[in-house]
Amino acid sequence: MASVLPLLYVAWADGFLTPAEIAAARDRLAGEAWMTDADRQQVAAWLDPDSPPDATTYFGWVRTIRRAARHVPDLAEKSLADLGVDLAALVGAGDGAGLAPEAARALREVEDMLGVVGPEVLRDLVEDRPEAEPVGIPRPAFDVAAVQALLDGRYAETKDRVRDLLSDPFFAYPEPSISNEAYRDVVLSWTQKLADEGLGAVAYPTWAGGDGDIAKFIAVFEILATHDLSLVVKYGVQFGLWGGSVNALGSDDQRRELLPQIGSLEMPGAFAMTERGHGSNVRDLNTTATYDRDAEEWVIRTPSDHDHKEWIGNAAAHGQMATVFAQLEIDGEGYGVHAFVVPIRDASGEPMPGVRIDDSGHKMGLNGVDNGQLWFDDVRVPRTALLSRYAEVSAEGTYESPIPSAGKRFFTMLGTLVGGRIAVGTAANSAAKAGLTVAVRYGDRRRQFGPAGGPEVAILDYLSHQRRLLPLVATSYGLTFALARLAEDFAALEMGGDTREIEGRAAALKSMASWHATRTLQEAREACGGEGFRWSARIAHRKADSDIFTTFEGDNTVLQLQVAKGLLAGYRQEFSDLNAWGLVRYLREQAAVRIGEINPLTRRNTDRDHLLDPAWHRDLFERRERMLLVQVAARLKGRLDAGVDSFEAFVEVQDHLLTLASANAERLVLEAFQDAVEAVEDGQIKTLLGLVCALYALEHLEQDRGWFLEQNLIDAPVSKAIRTEVNRLLHRLRPVAVELVDAFGIPDEVLGSEIGSGRLPLDP
Amino acid sequence: MASVLPLLYVAWADGFLTPAEIAAARDRLAGEAWMTDADRQQVAAWLDPDSPPDATTYFGWVRTIRRAARHVPDLAEKSLADLGVDLAALVGAGDGAGLAPEAARALREVEDMLGVVGPEVLRDLVEDRPEAEPVGIPRPAFDVAAVQALLDGRYAETKDRVRDLLSDPFFAYPEPSISNEAYRDVVLSWTQKLADEGLGAVAYPTWAGGDGDIAKFIAVFEILATHDLSLVVKYGVQFGLWGGSVNALGSDDQRRELLPQIGSLEMPGAFAMTERGHGSNVRDLNTTATYDRDAEEWVIRTPSDHDHKEWIGNAAAHGQMATVFAQLEIDGEGYGVHAFVVPIRDASGEPMPGVRIDDSGHKMGLNGVDNGQLWFDDVRVPRTALLSRYAEVSAEGTYESPIPSAGKRFFTMLGTLVGGRIAVGTAANSAAKAGLTVAVRYGDRRRQFGPAGGPEVAILDYLSHQRRLLPLVATSYGLTFALARLAEDFAALEMGGDTREIEGRAAALKSMASWHATRTLQEAREACGGEGFRWSARIAHRKADSDIFTTFEGDNTVLQLQVAKGLLAGYRQEFSDLNAWGLVRYLREQAAVRIGEINPLTRRNTDRDHLLDPAWHRDLFERRERMLLVQVAARLKGRLDAGVDSFEAFVEVQDHLLTLASANAERLVLEAFQDAVEAVEDGQIKTLLGLVCALYALEHLEQDRGWFLEQNLIDAPVSKAIRTEVNRLLHRLRPVAVELVDAFGIPDEVLGSEIGSGRLPLDP
Structure with missing residues (x-):
C-alpha cells in the first residue's frame, strides 16, 4: 500500500485533481494485479470522487510520507512513482523484496496521465518553508558615493550642506494630528532657519546676501523637496516668487530696497x-491698477466679489507684502497686466x-502653507509701487x-520667472525619488510566497514588482540630468536674454516630472501594500502634497499645449501665448519638412546589440518628435485651408499636440541622460548607468509601441523583442536596485519613513 | 497713413513677427510710390526692428483702429489690407478719393508674405471678450431618471432608500480638522444608524433580521460608497467580514447565536x-490555535512579537469579538488555517x-476606521469557538x-467570503463615479481661454479635457453592469456551491474597479485644477480613502496572477491557490488551442459602421484574451519542458499573466455592458448607451493598440481610425456629459462637494 500513498495524497491535495481525474486514477489502478484484492478495494474506496477520505486518514498519509521521506535520499528530484517505490522498500521490509517492476511502471503511467511535476509536489x-537568509545577500560592486556625485553634479557641496541641515532634529516632522495653524508656524520657523543660514538669498545679487546663482537656488530646492513639501513651497513662495518677482521685474532701486529684507525673511511676502x-x-x-494723476498713486481694485486673488501662498497668515498682478489703466486706457x-x-x-484676506481653507495637502484669498477695495499705493524694469x-x-x-510685454515678464517652473519640476522629481527610495528598499526586504519547499521570496525579485518600480527609477535618473542641465542653461542666460527656448524646455520637463511624481508616489504606495498606506511610511504625505505640482506653476495640460505651439513656431513666438492666429504662418514650413525613411533592416533588427544601441534609441525619439510635429502641422494647415477658425482647429488636434509635447520631453530627458553617461569616466559606472539609460529608453518605447508600429518605424518582432529586452534589463539591474536609490542620497532623518530607512534590518 | 496701421499693429503685436520679418515688411513698403516721402520715412522708422515704437505710439494705433472699426461693416471677415483700405476711406476723406488700387494690392502682398489670418487678428x-451665456445651453433630450433606473437595476428601491437616509443632516461630513478619535465615533454612530434601519443584516437569514440577499447587501454598499468611505469600510467590517465570516463559516447553532447581535451592532466585531x-x-x-484536550479549549497564540494581526478594522477601539484565523493544531499536528x-x-x-491591542496608527485615509493590531498570549476559548461549518x-x-x-479546505472557506471582494469593487466604482460627477460638472462650468473675440470656452469643450474624463465615465458605466451581474450571480449560487468561477470574476473586476477608482479620482483632481485640491471639493478625501482599495481584500497584482492561473486551469483549481505545480498539467491543453485567423478584410476595414460594430469589439476583446491565454501557456510549457522550476517559470512570465488578467476583466465588462445595451427598450436611450459602450470599447482598443498591431489583428490605418472615432464619440457625447453623471444619482448632500453640486449656477 505504501507505494500508492504519494498518488493518494496528490489526488486529494488542495483540489489539485478534478473528480473525473480521481475516477480515472481509480479505474487505472483497479486492474493492477500486483496489489492484493483488499488493497485494490481500499484504493478504490479512497479514490471515490463522491466520498473523499476523512481528514484524519488523509493526514495519516501526509504524516507517513513526511516521516519516510527523511530516509529517502535526493527527495527533491523524485517523481511520485519513484517515491512510491522507495516507500514500499522502506515500509514493506516485511512484504519481501519491495515492489514489482510492473507496479513501478503502473505508478509512473498514472503520474504521467495526471500531468504531475512530482518533485515540486514533494518539496512542497x-x-x-525555511526562513530566508536574514542578511548578506551578495551584491555586485557598486560605488554609491560615485553615482551620487554624478547625480549631484556641480552643486554637490551645497546639496550636502542642505542635507546636513535638514537632518537636524529641528527639522523633525510634526505629528500628523498637528493643527493647520501649528503646522504653518512650524514651517515658518523652518523657513526662517533657512534664511538665517543664508539659503534664502542664493539667487539674488551678492549685495543682497546671495550668490546671484539661480541654478544654486534650484539645487537647494531639490534637496528641500526630499523633506516636507510644505517647507519647499513656503521657501519657493518667499524667495522664489515674491523675491524672484522683485528681482526680475523691479528696477535696480526697487531691488536694492527690497531684496535684502526678503532674503532674510524680515519682509515675508x-x-x-x-x-x-x-x-x-x-x-x-480682472484686478485693475488705475493711475490717479493728482495723488500720484495707483488704485488697486478687485472688480467683483469672485475676482479675488486665490491660492496665494503666505497670504492667509504670514505675508506683509505682495506682488500684485493687475491690469494697468491710465485715463481709461489699458496697457495690460x-x-x-x-x-x-x-x-x-x-x-x-x-x-x-480670507483663508483658502483646508487642502488635500500642503496644509503647512498659508494659502489665502485677497480682495483689494481701492487700495492706494504710490506711483513707484509699479515694478518698473519693463x-x-x-x-x-x-x-x-x-x-x-x-x-508681448506680459509674456516677457513671465519668461523671467521661469526659474520657478524649473524648481517645481526638480522638486517633483525629488518627491518621486523619496517614494522610490522607500518602495525599493521595502521591496528588497518584504518577502511573500516562494517556490515549493523554498524560503519566501523578496517581492522585488518578482518581475511584476520590478516592472512597477525600476523603470520609474530610470526615469528619475534621466529627469535629474535633464533638469540640472536646464537649470544651468537658464542660469547662464544673460539678464534680459531670450528665455523662450528655456521656457519651452521648462514647461515640457515640469509637466513630465510632476506627472512622474504623481504616478511614482502612487506606485510606491501600492508597491508597499498596506505598509504604504501607513502615515509613518511617509509616502501618503508626499503624494498628497505633491499632487498639486501638476497644476501650479502652470497646469500641465496647458503647458503641454504651449510646448507644442512653441515647437510649431520654432520658439519664435512668446512662449506662454496661446493665441492660435500667431502660429498659423509657421505651419506651412513645418508641414513641408521631409523626414527620411527609416532603413528597413533597422526596422526589423532584433539583435540585442542593436536593441541596446543608444544611437538607435536617440534616432527613434528624435524621429517621433519630428514626425509628430510635421503631422500635426499638416493637419492644422488642412483645417485652416478649409476655413476652420484657428482656435477650433487647434482644439480639434489637441490630442496630437499633447502627444507631441510628451515626445519632446521624453527626448530631452534621453539626450541629457545619454550625454551624462557619455561623460562618465569610470568604466564600471558607465556600463551600469548605460543600462539604466537603456531601460529608460526601451521602457518608453514599449509604452508607445502602438505609435511606432503605426508609423512603421519598428516591425512587430522588434516590438516584442523590446519587451523581452526590458525584462532582461530589469533582471540585470535588480541586484543593484537598492544601491540605485541609495545614490539619491536622502538621509534617513529627511526621508522620515519607518519602512524606508536605510538602516533597517530585513523584514521579519 | 491710416491704411498701413493694421500692418504696423501686427508687426509689433505680441511678438508675432520676428525682427527679420519686420525688416522685410519695411523693405517691401519702402518702394511704394503711393505713399508720400514723409510717410515712407515714417513707416520705415516704425518698422525698424532695432527700435520699436514707444508704447504710447503703439497704443495710439490700437486706439485708432478700434475707434474706426466701429464704422466698418463685416469687420470679422476682413483681411488687414481690406481694413487698411476702409481706414483710409474713413480717415482720409481729406486725402481725396481713398486709396489707390496699387496700394491695396501692395498691402495684400505684405499680408500674404507675413502669413497672417487677418480676420482673427482683428477680432482679437x-x-x-464677451461674457459667456450664463445658462440655458440647449442640450439633447436625455431622460436622466430612465438611465439611472438602468444603472440601479433591480435594487433601485433599496438604493433610493439609502440615498434618502444619507441625505439626512445626521450624515453630514465632519470638518477636516476633526481628530481621529472623534471621527471614529461619528462613523460608529452612522453605522449604528444603518443597523437601526435594518441595513446591517440584509445578507443574513430572515430569522436574523435580514433578507438573505447578499446582492442587496452589495447594493447598499454601492450607495454607501458614494458617501464617506470610512463609513462603508466600517459597515463592511462589521456586517460583511465579521458577520459574513460567522454566516459563511459557522454552524447553524453558531449563526443563530451570533448573527442577530451582529446585525444590530450589539456585538461589534x-x-x-x-x-x-x-x-x-x-x-x-503564523498564529496558532492549539487544542487542549483536558480543558476542552483552544489556546490562541501569537508566536512572536512581529506575528501580530495587523490592520484589523474595529480592533483599535470598538470591537468586542473577532473572527481570528489561526493554524489549527492537535497533538503537534497541523490541519491548516x-x-x-x-x-x-x-x-x-x-x-x-x-x-x-494597539492602534495601527494614522493612515493616508480611512481615519474614521479604528484599525488595530492584536497579539494573543495563550488566550483560551472553548472548543466550540471554532467556526465549524467546514x-x-x-x-x-x-x-x-x-x-x-x-x-483546499482553507481556499474553500475563502471562497465563501468572496462577497466582500465584489462589494469592494463596487464601492471603488462608486468612489470613481463621485469623482466624475464633480469633475464633469465643474468642466461644464469652468471657462478658460477662447477664440479670438469670442467668450471663454467651457473646459469640457476642449478635446483634451473630454479625453481625460469621458472614457472614464464610460468605464464606470460598464463596471456598474458587470459588477451588478456578478453580485446577482453570486447571490444565486446555492449555499455551498462552487464559487471558483465567481471568485475569478470577482478578482478580475475588483482589480479593474479599484485601479479605475485610483486613476479616475486622480484625473478628477487634476481636471478640476486648484479647485480639485480644495478639501471642500471632496475629491482628495475620496482619493486618500479609496487608495487602499487596490490593496485590501486582495492585492490587485496578486489577484491578477490568481485570475490568470484560474484561466489557465479553466477554474478547475481552488481559486486563491498560487501553487504553480498544480497548474502545469493544464498548460498542454491550453497551449494546443488553435485560434482562427482574423479575416484580412476585417483587419483593414476603416468604415465607420465597422468601427462602431459591437460584434467586432466583442470579437477583438475575446480574441485578445484567448490568444494571451494560449501564448502564455505555450511560454510556460516551453520553460517547464526545459526543466525550469514552475515557480520560477511563472515569475518569468508575470508580465504576460497580468496582461491576460486585464484582458479578461475588460472583456467581462464589455460583455455585461453590451448585454445591458441590448436589453434596453427605449430607442433613444439604447442609441445613447450604445455610444457610451462603443467609447468604452474603442478607447480600450486604442490604449492597447500596440498589442493588436503586434498580433496583426488590426492594420495601422484601422489603429489610426480608432483614434479618430474615439474623438468623434467624445464630440457626440459631450453635450450629454453632465446628464451622464447626473444619472449616477448621487444627491448633493452625499456628494458633499462645493464645486460639484448639481444645483450650482455656472462658474462666474
Missing part, C-alpha cells in the same frame, strides 16, 4: 497673480486698509516701455 | 486574518486577559472535515 509537502476666475489664462485677469508691490498687512499682522509711468501719467505690445 | 484686437508578515500569503500565517470566534474586549471596553473537533480532539486537504 515535505520541506518546511506673497505673489498674487492667480484669480478665482483666471488660473491658466492670467493675461485676462503689470506687477505692483502692495502692502497687505501691517507690522502687527492686521490687514492694511482696503485689503480683505514699464514706467511718469508722475504725469505717461506710460513708457521698451516693449510696445501689452501681450 | 477689436472685440472685447473584527475579522482578524492579516498578519504583519502575511498579507497576501495568508495560508502561511481555521477561523475561531474570540472575545477581545469586555463590556467595559477593556482588552480580555491575554489580548494585547471542520469540527470532538471533545476528544478528533478532527473531522468533509474536505481532507488543509489547503
